Amino acid sequence: MRCLNVFRPNPGLCFRALAGGLLLLALGAAKAESDDAVEVLSAASNVYDGWHVLDASIRFAFDAELFVALEHGVQLNIDVLVEIRRQRKWLWDPVISSHRLGFTLQHHPLTGAYVVTEPIAKTRHEFPDAREALQFLGTIRNYHLLNAGLLTQGETYDGYIKARLNIDALPAPLKPVAYVSRKWRVESAWLKWSLTEP
Amino acid sequence: MTRGERSMLIAGTVLFLFMLASLLALGSAMQNSTRFGDLYAPLLVFTAIGLLILITLIGVNLRNLVVQFRKRTPGSRMTVRMVTLFSILALTPVMIVYYFSLDFLHRGIDNWFDVRVEQALNDSLELSQLSLELRMKEVLRQSQQIAQELTVFTNAAVPFEIDGFRSRSGAAELTILSRQGTFIASSSGDTAILMPARLEERILFQVQQGNNYVGLDSVAGAGLSIRAVVVMPESGVEAEARIVQTLFPFSERVNVLAESVEAIFVRYRELAYLREQLKFSFVLVLTLVLLFTVFSAVWAAFFSAQRLAAPIRDLAEGTRAVAAGDYETQLPVPGNDELGFLVASFNEMTRRIARARDEVRSSQFEAEAQRAYLESILRRLSSGVLVITSERRVLTANISSGQILGVELEVVLDKSVDEIRSHCPFLDPLLNVMEAHALGNHEDWRDQVTLFGTSGRQILNCSGAFLELPGGHDTPVQVIVIDDITALIQGQKNAAWSEMARRLAHEIKNPLTPIQLAAERLRHKYLRALAPDQSETLDRLTNTIIQQVETMKDMVNTFSEYARVPAIRLEEVDLNALLQEVLDLYSTVDTGANIALRLAPGLPPTLADRGRIRQVLNNLIANALDASSGQAHPRLEVVSNHVTEAGREFIEIRVRDSGTGISGDIIGTIFEPYVTTKQKGTGLGLAIVRKIVDEHNGMVWMENNRDTNGACAVIRLPVIAASRDGVNEMKQMRDAV
Structure with missing residues (x-):
């Protein structure tokens, strides 16, 4: 049976569309992320074989709407951002190294699996459950940050890490909603740790 | 077009083009995320900012228009009408298009989705899954068989036998692991693969529990494959249980079909899920386009209306300026159209009016100069x-x-x-x-x-x-x-009378003395020699001659006095005192008349020659007494007054008698020489009075009394401040006379 959806003027929809567009301006100035949807639980680095190696633990607690979207074929792009900054007393700390660990989470209806891929490393992991996939995403082990020789002796360096859902990579129709909805604006706060000298 | 208008037009056009490009990119991003997908949010923000700018511009224009309308600025009503008309003309088709676009948008998106299509896709996915499950069951059974057959080989012998098993079974990869997941032996059809597929912990855990595993693996670039992990039955060869993992790839065709089914299913499901969001996004973009179009049209309407109304407003203000007298008004010519022609004509008109005004002003200056010249002449x-x-x-x-x-x-x-x-x-x-x-x-x-x-x-x-x-x-x-010509005539008269008096005195006085002497000698010589009757006659005749000669001598002396022009000596005179002094003389003489003197108190002084004024008073009083002679109770009244008439002050002296009065025939010429009503008299008494009063710049006239009989001589002497200037003024007046 064909879906006959007779058009009726919907002023509410028009209004929401306009309001949503105008609200983006305000959102540009004042971000409103979901505070508890993602959280960096721990982060630490050790020097191993002349490299600073990161171990971090991130907790993802997406809203159910995101899982619904995921099951309906929407691909979620999750970024883990890492920065190494040198401490300074009077000025802001300069970023001497930054990393972006990009992951995609996708549902394959044929196999029923949730696939986590890392485009840069070209790794692929399948999980029967979305939460398992997120748990996998939240576990970072032995990530090589930078060569320890690049850091100046005597200086103090801090590492910063945060995770977010990249809503710019969402399908275009979903973007306006994602820009204005707290459920979709998933971004953790920066978590700081001190880099240990070798 | 002014610089401001040009800048506004350029800015508006640039904003319009940028917003148009932004909306095009936004529309493109909606259709394909790969194009402008990353700029979706900035484009939305930019478009919203552009709309806000347009709204602000329209608001400012609207506010200015309202202010102009309330102030009844020329052209504001026309601007309102034109803006309204343009806006309606622009809004009506746009709103209609917007309405039907929304309708088509909703219908179009809803038509994408069909329950039967969705069911077919679900069925195809399920069919694919069933087909794969059948294959997986077969792979599981095949794997169990391989595991059964491999039980007879020890771990040391398995590496030599495993290739045969793999090739015979058609598996892409065959791996023997220990119960703990340690690799024992592996065989792969792809020689490039050095490491066998890693067994995930969850599968290992499942198998360790005694449950076989079969599942689909989707390997990037290699398509789908079936992974089967079975427990190798324990045998006497090896005491420890072992695990067999097999990977059976699907055929390329199956992979293609499976990918196609999954891709279409995912796409359809995604679209179905995003249907409302898709509508929202399209409506958002369409609404932005609508607002952009409407606001641009309204702003363009404002710009065009103001541009069209500007020359008319200028013309109205120019007309007002011309009406107020400013003929220098020149309006900017808006162009070569009819309005431009009108404004150019207005400018030409004001130029001509200014030129005519200048000519009129020049003529006025000339006329004023002429008038000033004439007035100067008239003044002098x-x-x-x-x-x-x-x-x-x-x-x-x-x-x-x-x-x-x-x-x-x-x-x-x-x-x-x-x-x-x-x-x-x-x-x-x-x-x-x-x-x-x-x-x-x-x-x-x-x-x-x-x-x-x-x-x-x-x-x-x-x-x-x-x-x-x-x-x-x-x-x-x-x-x-x-x-x-008063002075002239009076001077002429005086000169004539003086000349006549002088001649009379000269011509008459000279023979009078010999006549008198001759008569006296005649009388002296013949009075005694004649008979008494004749001597009496002689005596009477000679006496008559002598008396008449004396009379004629008196007359000649009077003439001489009239003709005489003595130097006048002006001084400050109190006329009341002078009147009192003159009348005191008459009080000692029995005139037979009742003389009354009424003096006005506080009479201001005047400048006069005391002696000559006394002569005037004596003449008038004597004349009045003569006029009253013969009356039973003659009365004489002398009155002084301070009179102000037409802003001038006078001292008026009235000498009123109780005589018979003066007939109207001669009352106007009574002060002329030889005009008299008396039997005796030279007729020069009042003439002398007139002459002296004239010398004092005064007035004298005779009038009959209204209530009583008799006449009244009236003298008015001007009150002149007793200053040196006043004396000089009087002298100048007298000299002029």
Whole structure:
């Protein structure tokens, strides 16, 4: 049976569309992320074989709407951002190294699996459950940050890490909603740790 | 177009183009995320900012228009009408298009989704899954068989046998692991693969629990494959249980079909999920396009209307400026269209008006110069000049006219004849003459008018002419030139009388003495020699001759006195005291008359020659006593008064008798020489009075008493401040006379 959806003027929809567009301006100035949807639980680095190696633990607690979207074929792009900054007393700390660990989470209806891929490393992991996939995403082990020789002796360096859902990579129709909805604006706060000298 | 308008147009066009490009990119991003997908949010923000700018521009324009409308600025009503018209013309089709676009959008998106299509896709996915499950079951059974067959080989022998098993089974990879997941042996059809597929912990855990595993693996670039992990039955060969993992790839065709089914299913499901969001996004973009179009049209309407109304507003303001007298107004020509032609014509008109104004102003300057020149001449003219309009109103009066007539110029200037008559009744004779000629045939006239004004009796020589004046006078104005010839005539008369008196005195006085001597000698020689009757006759005749000669001598002396012009000695005189002094002399003489003296208190002093004024008073009193002679109870009354008339102050002395009065025939000429009502007398007494009073710039006339019999001689002497200037003024006046 064909879906006959007779058009009726919907002023509410028009209004929401306009309001949503105008609200983006305000959102540009004042971000409103979901505070508890993602959280960096721990982060630490050790020097191993002349490299600073990161171990971090991130907790993802997406809203159910995101899982619904995921099951309906929407691909979620999750970024883990890492920065190494040198401490300074009077000025802001300069970023001497930054990393972006990009992951995609996708549902394959044929196999029923949730696939986590890392485009840069070209790794692929399948999980029967979305939460398992997120748990996998939240576990970072032995990530090589930078060569320890690049850091100046005597200086103090801090590492910063945060995770977010990249809503710019969402399908275009979903973007306006994602820009204005707290459920979709998933971004953790920066978590700081001190880099240990070798 | 002004610089501001050009800047506004350029800015508006740039904003329009940028917003158009932004909306195009936004639309493109909606259709394909790979294009402008990353710029979706900035594009939305930019578009929203552009709309806000447009709204602000429209708001500012609207506010300005409301202010102009309330102030009734020229062109504001037209601008309102044009903006309204343009906006309606732009909004109506856009709103219709927007309405139907929304309709088509909703219908179009809804038509994408069909329950049957969705069901078919679900069925195809399920069919694919069932097909794969069948294959997986077969792979599981095959794997279990391989595991059964491998139980007879020890771990050391398995590496030599495993290739055969793999190739015979058709598996892509066959791996033998220990129960703990340690690799024992592995065989792969792809020699490039060095490491076998890693067994995930969850699968290992499942198998360790004694449950076989079969599942689909989707390997990137290699398509789908079936992974089967089974427990190898325990045998006597190896004490520890082992695990067999097999990977069976699907055929390429199956992979293609599976990928196709999954891709279409995912796409459809995603679209179905995003249907409302898709509508929202399209409506958002469409609404943004609508707002952009509407706001752009409204702003363009404002811009166009103001641009069209600007020349009209300029014209209205220019017209107001011209009406206010500013003929220098030049308006900017908006272009070569009809409005431009109109504005150019206006500019040409103002130029011509300014030129004409300048010419008129120049003519006015010339006329003013002429007038000033004429006024200067008139001011310095000794003759009085009056210009009287046909409405009997004094248009012009020079200074001399005021001096001659003895009035302030303000009293006559721009006043009607009636007003002048009421203020200055003594000007009646002159006004009557002027009006008589004005009512006549408007020919040039010349007349002599006698006034009895504040300065005494004046004889004016008036010449009138009727002139046509330009500038609003339809009927000719009467120009009257007035010359005061009183002094001239009086001088002429005085000179004539003096000459006659001198001649009489000279011609008569000379033979009188010989006549008298001859008569006395005749009497002396023949009176005794003649008979008594004859001597009596001689005596009577000679006496008569001698008496008449004496009388003639007296008359000649009087003539000499009249002709004599002694130097006048002006001094401050208290006339009351002088009157008292003169009348005191008469009180000692029995005149037979009752003399009354009534003096006004506080009489101001005047400048006069005391001796000559005393002579005047003596003459008048003597004349009055003569006039009253023969009356039973003759009365004589002398009165002094302080009189103010037409702004001038006089001291008036009245000498009233109780005689028979003076007949009207001679009362006007009683002060002329040889005019007398007495049997005796030279007829020069009152003439001398007149002469002395004239020398004092005074007035004298005779009038009959109203209530009683008799006549009254009236003298008026001007009150002049007893200063040196006043003395000099009097002397100058006297010298002029």
